[in-house]
Amino acid sequence: MEVRTSTIEGVLVFVPTPHRDDRGLFTRTFDAAIGAEHGVDLGALAQDSQSRSRAGTIRGMHGRRGAGEAKLVRVAHGAVHDVLVDARRESPTFGTVASFRLDDVDFHHLYVPAGLLHGFQAITDADVCYRIDRPHAPGEDLGVAHDDPDLAISWPVEVTAISERDRTAGSWKDLLASL
Secondary structure, three states: OEEEEOOOOOOEEEEOOOEEEOOEEEOOOOOHHHHHHOOOOHHHOOEEEEEEEOOOEEEEEEEEOOOOOOEEEEEEEOEEEEEEEEOOOOOOOOOOEEEEEEEOOOOOEEEEOOOEEEEEEEOOOEEEEEEEOOOOOHHHEEEEOOOOOOOOOOOOOOOOEOOHHHHOOEOHHHHHHHO
């Protein structure tokens, strides 16, 4: 498995090697030892979650207060445009926006360190799987509008669905004032 870095400090892209034959394919979807080689304790991930989204749906931009939330994200079915924003004031890449394509063809996994905002748009109908480092605590949730002009996130397809919570999320400026 290859491991690539990103334009955001601490973000890693795990690139497995799918083995394909006439039966289909086999690929490794998790390897704590490879994470450890790159300074990430993937064995500490405590909760698995999965979302299913119709094409065009946006989920995000989400984060957590307090200790934040590290996660390993992959797509089990379909394709998404995955977006991260570095909201860690002490980070050398603070405020940086980065996007990634995650799909069920290449099986890339995205390691998202605590302190980042995360969101995605389903390019096709898609199932997204998350491995999270601590249980969800709804009182720590925070969000920023997916269309905040200060972040200028470019979404690749027309937005077909978004939750009320995400539609009414605050601005990047409001989040920074509250941190």
